[in-house]
Amino acid sequence: MTTPEQAQKAYLDELIKARLLLPTGVAGVYGRGPVFEGVIDRFDALVKRAGEYQRAEAWRFPPVLSRRHFEVSRYLKSMPQLAGLVHSFTGDSAAHNKLLAAVEGGEAYAGLLSMTDVVLAPAACYPCYPTAAAQGPLPKGGRTFDILNYCFRHEPSPDPARLQSFRMYEYVRMGEPEEVRTWIEDWRERGADVLRSIGLDPDIATANDPFFGRGGKMLAANQREQQLKFELLYPITSTEQPTAVTSFNYHQDHFGGLFGLKTADGQVAHTACIGFGMERVTLALFKKHGLDPQRWPAAVRAKLWP
Amino acid sequence: MTTPEQAQKAYLDELIKARLLLPTGVAGVYGRGPVFEGVIDRFDALVKRAGEYQRAEAWRFPPVLSRRHFEVSRYLKSMPQLAGLVHSFTGDSAAHNKLLAAVEGGEAYAGLLSMTDVVLAPAACYPCYPTAAAQGPLPKGGRTFDILNYCFRHEPSPDPARLQSFRMYEYVRMGEPEEVRTWIEDWRERGADVLRSIGLDPDIATANDPFFGRGGKMLAANQREQQLKFELLYPITSTEQPTAVTSFNYHQDHFGGLFGLKTADGQVAHTACIGFGMERVTLALFKKHGLDPQRWPAAVRAKLWP
Numbered sequence: 001m002t003t004p005e006q007a008q009k010a011y012l013d014e015l016i017k018a019r020l021l022l023p024t025g026v027a028g029v030y031g032r033g034p035v036f037e038g039v040i041d042r043f044d045a046l047v048k049r050a051g052e053y054q055r056a057e058a059w060r061f062p063p064v065l066s067r068r069h070f071e072v073s074r075y076l077k078s079m080p081q082l083a084g085l086v087h088s089f090t091g092d093s094a095a096h097n098k099l100l101a102a103v104e105g106g107e108a109y110a111g112l113l114s115m116t117d118v119v120l121a122p123a124a125c126y127p128c129y130p131t132a133a134a135q136g137p138l139p140k141g142g143r144t145f146d147i148l149n150y151c152f153r154h155e156p157s158p159d160p161a162r163l164q165s166f167r168m169y170e171y172v173r174m175g176e177p178e179e180v181r182t183w184i185e186d187w188r189e190r191g192a193d194v195l196r197s198i199g200l201d202p203d204i205a206t207a208n209d210p211f212f213g214r215g216g217k218m219l220a221a222n223q224r225e226q227q228l229k230f231e232l233l234y235p236i237t238s239t240e241q242p243t244a245v246t247s248f249n250y251h252q253d254h255f256g257g258l259f260g261l262k263t264a265d266g267q268v269a270h271t272a273c274i275g276f277g278m279e280r281v282t283l284a285l286f287k288k289h290g291l292d293p294q295r296w297p298a299a300v301r302a303k304l305w306p
Numbered sequence: 307m308t309t310p311e312q313a314q315k316a317y318l319d320e321l322i323k324a325r326l327l328l329p330t331g332v333a334g335v336y337g338r339g340p341v342f343e344g345v346i347d348r349f350d351a352l353v354k355r356a357g358e359y360q361r362a363e364a365w366r367f368p369p370v371l372s373r374r375h376f377e378v379s380r381y382l383k384s385m386p387q388l389a390g391l392v393h394s395f396t397g398d399s400a401a402h403n404k405l406l407a408a409v410e411g412g413e414a415y416a417g418l419l420s421m422t423d424v425v426l427a428p429a430a431c432y433p434c435y436p437t438a439a440a441q442g443p444l445p446k447g448g449r450t451f452d453i454l455n456y457c458f459r460h461e462p463s464p465d466p467a468r469l470q471s472f473r474m475y476e477y478v479r480m481g482e483p484e485e486v487r488t489w490i491e492d493w494r495e496r497g498a499d500v501l502r503s504i505g506l507d508p509d510i511a512t513a514n515d516p517f518f519g520r521g522g523k524m525l526a527a528n529q530r531e532q533q534l535k536f537e538l539l540y541p542i543t544s545t546e547q548p549t550a551v552t553s554f555n556y557h558q559d560h561f562g563g564l565f566g567l568k569t570a571d572g573q574v575a576h577t578a579c580i581g582f583g584m585e586r587v588t589l590a591l592f593k594k595h596g597l598d599p600q601r602w603p604a605a606v607r608a609k610l611w612p
Binding site for chain 2: 062076083085103109117131156165212
C-alpha cells in the first residue's frame with residue numbers, strides 16, 4: 001500500500017533523476033532542465049493558440065506587485081498563510097553588524113529587516129485589475145487580457161505538483177455580469193478541450209479557495225454554493241487526490257468593487273479568469289506519456305510541436 | 307538645463323503614454339505592453355543565437371531561491387540594502403485578527419510575519435553554483451550554462467532604467483581559472499558585438515558592485531583594481547550617467563569556494579558570468595530607434611526579426 005507521500009516522493013525522485021527538475025534544498029522550489037522547459041514552452045504556445053480568437057491584450061507583469069494593491073485585494077484576510085511579503089535591510093553600519101552576527105550565529109534576524117512596498121504575486125492576474133481600472137472605464141464589450149506570470153504561495157510540500165513558485169497562464173475577462181459569466185462558462189469546455197487534445201482527460205469539479213481559519217469555512221461554503229470556482233483535475237501523484245491543473249474563477253464584482261473598475265455605462269465591472277498551472281500540466285504530461293517527450297504519442301506531439 | 311531626474315521622468319512618461327510600460331504605483335515596478343515584450347522576446351532570441359556556439363546547458367530557476375544558499379553567498383554581507391527576503395504569516399486566528407487590524411489601521415505589521423526559507427534572486431546565476439556543485443565535480447573543460455531569470459533589487463528609483471524587478475539573460479562559465487578568464491574576456495567583445503548589431507554602440511568600463519558601507523569601499527576598490535567587473539554602458543536617460551546594459555563578472559574562486567564546486571582534478575573551480583539586462587537593452591533600443599519598432603532601421607529589424 002503506497003501512501004500519498006510515498007507516491008509524491010517517488011515521482012519527485014524520478015523527475016530529479018531525469019534532470020527534469022533540479023533540487024534547490026527547499027521543498028516546492030525547483031530549477032528545471034531544458035526538456036521540462038521545452039514542454040512548458042510548447043504548452044504555452046498551445047494555450048496562446050486556443051485563446052487567439054479573443055484578440056486578448058497581452059500584458060506581462062514582474063513577479064512582485066504593489067503591497068498596497070495586495071492589501072486592497074484582501075488577500076491577507078482570506079489566505080494570509082500563503083502570502084509572500086518582501087522585506088529588505090534599510091539600517092546603518094551598526095545594524096548591519098548585528099545582522100551579520102545573527103546570520104553567522106544562526107539566530108533569527110527578521111526583526112532587523114523592514115517591510116518593502118512589494119509582495120510576491122499570489123496569482124498572475126492580480127496586477128491586472130488595478131492597472132485596467134487606472135486606464136478608465138471599460139469599453140462597450142469589456143476587455144480581455146492574456147497574462148502569464150510567476151506566482152508564489154507559501155506552502156512547502158513534498159508533492160512535486162505543489163510548488164511554492166510556479167507559472168500560471170491566465171485569460172482574464174472584465175465587463176458586464178452577463179458577458180463575463182458566459183465567457184467563463186464557455187472556457188470550462190475550451191479549457192478541457194486543450195487538455196484532452198494532449199491526451200489528458202480531466203475531471204471537472206466545483207472547488208473553493210483554501211481560505212484561512214474558521215471564518216474561511218463560511219467563505220469556502222459560499223463559494224461552492226454559488227459555483228464561483230471550478231477546477232480541472234488530473235491524477236498526478238494520486239488518483240484519490242487528483243491535482244487541479246486548470247481553474248476557473250468568477251469573481252463577480254469583488255475586484256471591480258475593490259479597485260473601482262467600471263463598465264462603459266458606469267456600473268461596477270464583473271471579472272473572471274481561467275488559469276492553467278504550467279508546471280502542473282507539464283508534470284501531468286510526463287506522468288501520462290513518460291519522461292521522454294520524443295516518445296510521446298504522435299497525436300500529442302503533433303499538437304505540441306505542430 | 308535638464309536634471310537627470312527630469313530626463314528620467316520625461317522618458318518614463320513617454321513610455322507610459324505609449325503603453326510600453328504600465329505603472330503599478332511602485333517606483334521601479336512596471337507591467338509591459340505587448341510591443342515592449344515583443345522586443346524583449348526578439349532580443350532574447352538574439353542572445354541565444356550569439357551563445358549557440360557554446361552548447362550551453364539551459365537551466366531555468368524560479369524567481370525565489372533558497373535562503374540558506376543566499377546566506378552562504380554572503381550577499382547579506384556585501385549588498386544587504388538590495389536584498390529581498392520573503393516573509394509570510396504563520397500565526398493562529400488571534401494573530402490573524404491583529405494582522406487585519408494593523409492592515410486596516412495603516413499600522414506596521416512586519417512583526418506579525420515570519421521569515422520563510424526563500425529570498426528573491428538578486429542575480430539570475432545565483433542558484434546555478436550550488437546546483438552545479440550538488441551534481442559533483444565539473445567534467446574536464448568545465449561547464450557552461452544558459453540562464454534567464456527575474457532578479458530583484460530593492461532600489462526604488464524614478465529612472466525607468468533602474469527597476470526593482472527585471473530580467474537578466476546570463477551565460478555562466480565554471481572551470482579552471484585560465485579557461486574561465488579566457489571565456490569572459492572573449493565575451494567582452496562578443497557582448498559588445500551583440501549590442502552593435504542592433505545599433506547600440508556601447509562604451510566599456512571597469513566597474514564595481516554597489517557594496518554596502520565603509521567596508522564596501524575597500525571591496526569595490528579591490529574589484530576595480532583586479533579588473534574583475536566590466537560593464538557595457540549606453541546613455542538611456544543621461545549621457546553623463548550612462549546605464550550598464552551588460553555586465554561581465556569574474557568571480558575567481560568566490561562561488562566555487564563557498565559552495566564546494568570542484569574542477570575535474572579536485573581544485574576549487576573558478577566561475578564567471580556575462581549578463582544582459584533585458585529591460586535595459588530594450589529601453590536603450592526604444593531610446594535610440596524610437597518607440598515604434600515597425601519604424602526601426604531595416605538592419606536592426608533584420609537582426610531582431612530575421
